[in-house]
Amino acid sequence: MATAIFYGSNTGNCEDIAKKIAKKLGNVDIYNLDKTKIEKINDYDKIILGASTWGDGELNDDWESAWDDFKELDLSNKIVALFGLGDQESYCDEFSNAIGIIYEHLQSIGVKVVGFTSTEGYYHDYSKAQIDKEFVGLVIDEDNQSDLTDQRIDNWINEIKSDIL
Template sequence: MATALFYASSTGNTEEVAHKIADKLNGIDIFNISDKSIENINSYDNLIIGTPTWGEGDLQDDWDEKWEEFCALDLSNKTIALFGLGDQDSYGDEFCDALGIMYEQIKKAGANIIGFTSIEGYEHEYSKAQIDDEFVGLVIDEDNQDDLTDERIENWTDQIKNDIL
């Protein structure tokens, strides 16, 4: 079962996190969607999808540009883990909302979604990426908690690797 990580990044933070995740999972294929067709997703059984939240709770520009094409994909036979980046201090009322938007679409498409994480250790008011006391994937705040990034990636990749590799 082939696994790939697809991400988009505006400032470089999501790209850096994507490469750290890929390294922890022994060099899985990794693609910046600004450079690849969304249809490349069809070549993989297992996916890791990453997005930062942009503006006031929006999808990052590259995801936004390819959103209709992404929404048309058949994801029903895929296992997908998600990760997102956000700023809980400056955008605490829409923290990692793009991750929640991505989750809703992937859930609607019928994929098996793995890699939920605890909200413990975060301070935010609201997030579309939160269901009860969990996030729908790995959540990283490089602006305020960059000292926790490596540990969070390590714990999350340990959690998902048996289901995604």
């Protein structure tokens, strides 16, 4: 079963994280939603979706453009992992909401999501990506905790590898 990463990136941070994840996983395809139609997801059984949060806790431009088409995809037989970027100091009330928005949709259609991570070590007030003491995927704060990024990616990959590859 083939695996691919699909991400949206306004500033390049989400792209950088997607490339790090792809390199560490090996043998996965990677697509920028700015340059790829979302329907390409249909070619894969296992997908990793990446999004950064923009504005008032919204999807970034690439995801916003693809959102209506994404909601029409049949993802019922897919395994999905999520990663998101946010700024917990400047946007503590909507930290990494974008993957929470994606997760809510995936849950509403019964998709299996893997790769929840602990909220320990993060300092924010609210996130749509948080359920109890876990995020619905890998959460990265390149603005305030970039020194933790590589370790967080490694830990997350160790957790999802058996499900996603």
